[in-house]
Amino acid sequence: MNDLHIEQLTKSYGPEAPVLQGLDLSVPGGSLAAVLGPSGCGKTTLLRIVAGFLRADAGTVTVGGRTLAGPGVHLAPERRRIGIVPQEGALFPHLSVARNVAFGLTGLDRGERRRRMEEMLDLVGLAGYGERMPHELSGGQQQRIALARALAPRPALVLLDEPFNALDSALRTGVRADVRAALRATGATALLVTHDQQEALSTADLVAVVRQGQIAQCDTPQDLYRRPADPWVAGFVGDAVLLQGTVGNSGSTATTPLGTVALAARPTDGHTGTVVLRPEQLRLTDADTAGAVRGTVTDVCFYGHDAKVTVSVQGLDATVDVRVAGPLSVGPGEETGIHVTGEATLHA
Template identity: 85%
Template sequence: MNDRQNDLRVQGLAKSYGREAPVLRGLDLTVPGGALAAVLGPSGCGKTTLLRVVAGFLRADAGTVALGGRTLVGPGVQLPPERRRVGIVPQEGALFPHLSVARNVAFGLAGTDRGERRRRTEEMLDLVGLAGYGDRMPHELSGGQQQRVALARALAPRPGLVLLDEPFNALDSALRAGIRADVRAALRATGATALLVTHDQQEALSTADLVAVVRQGRIAQCATPQELYRRPADPWVAGFVGDAVLLPGTVGDGGATATTPLGTVALAAPADGGRTGTLVLRPEQLRLTDADAGEAVRATVTDVCFYGHDAKVTVTVEGLDAPVDVRVAGPLPVGPGEQTGIRVTGEATLHP
């Protein structure tokens, strides 16, 4: 996958708007060539500002942006957007309503031979599953089809980097998964590096090769989706990316386990004995058992939310101030008000 000609490197990026507090505070991010990285974070954290600085629509106060070793932003350097080899897929497609699908896709190919322009347009429409749609107008397309055209338009000039600004927001939830898979496949087919800005955790985890979580203008953690979910950098990241169970714990002798209100829990990394901190687990690591089972901790069911493919069972446990959520697959063994046992499986991360 890695094409070093398209590596994206952002270092020390800072940006403020007037006298307001800085939006970007020395942000660092590296995306290997050919990878799709999702930039995930709460509203106001700096995701869109990062995208606009990389695109060239905003001027950074400090820091550098380089694509394939070529500086786009830096001291004395501010390449205009049209010279950056960066394609953009905005929210809701933003197609030119007065141009046909083919002319929308060919918009960025000005200056190329007419025959080559036609061939490249057809190639891109075929890549996004819209072969034969060139003569249609944007208003004749569904929302998902418009997003595919926007992607084809962004890819047509062979950019080194594609920026996707929450491109699936306007789509029905039933369409999103299919469109996301198609977009991912098209990006991989062209080898372009991509940056997807989103606030949707599931979208980031299921679509991207890397997920960068932004908190207050900096990257809190950047890792593969599996690493981010299993070993979050801190409890905030854990709670933002998926559901988290936070437990107080004390590390036992040897540092391999910790004692918690849910019993003894194995640690993902060894720690100093006697150390206290917060343990992070995921709801699917908890199992409901018989209330009188030997190794189980007794709990009381307070709520059950049934989702079809699974259910969330909320319980209270002596020694814990907050209730605990347990994700259960299959038939529900308990209901509100009943007693149950809880057993922990797998490893937890410890955060002092």
């Protein structure tokens, strides 16, 4: 399998501009990993080093046990067996779709090249489009052709550099699903660089969150969301409700301004800290419901499929957001009760 292993990767653009600071990342063969992080955290630098467009200052990059970069080693990009899907497709405008897809198929006779090209077009749902020119395609079709071109030479690794940015939101969802299905069909290992949290969580098998040139957490989307490594990760990957908490004697609960909350794991390094909840773990009830914490609604944002209700709670310096599905029963200025469900994580 074409496992990707990155160890202690370091890169600076000058003595006072460290970008990657000992970054470690492992992606099992056949998996799609999303690299997620704020602007300037080192995502694009990481991608360019793996592709071979930049030299690392230190560290190693291996794919399938083959060293691509390391001490005394820097394979040229064309020797790395890496396919790249850039932003906006970047198809050759003067070549037909068929010739774009077949561009990297060297060493094959004409019949084999054509069979592979047709196989890739069928895989991305564009069979019969071979004679069209890139300008005759929609943005989503161009991205699928770019993926077909990247997969055609059977690369060991596919790099996707924010490939859905130029698409509108409705089209983006469909193209993401098509890309994911095509990668799974070929068993390719892939690395997706994105700044879109929803895209990372909904598309990838693993999500690696980069903070200041290091991996803050790498986990499955569900574990990353439910068990964030620290409050910063929790706040970056989705909405988070952060509360000060004191651990009870049993170690399985914490007392917070929203009441007693069950903890997912026993704390090992203290009895106070920050309790992390998700807005959908909060439920609105009648203000007089037993066990509920009273609050006042300050704002409501309606999204159609659900709504975000902002509530001011006595004893909290900040408001809390509650995700509400279905019809809304409260409005700004009204009193409500809040009840916590599920388990929280606590960080000292």
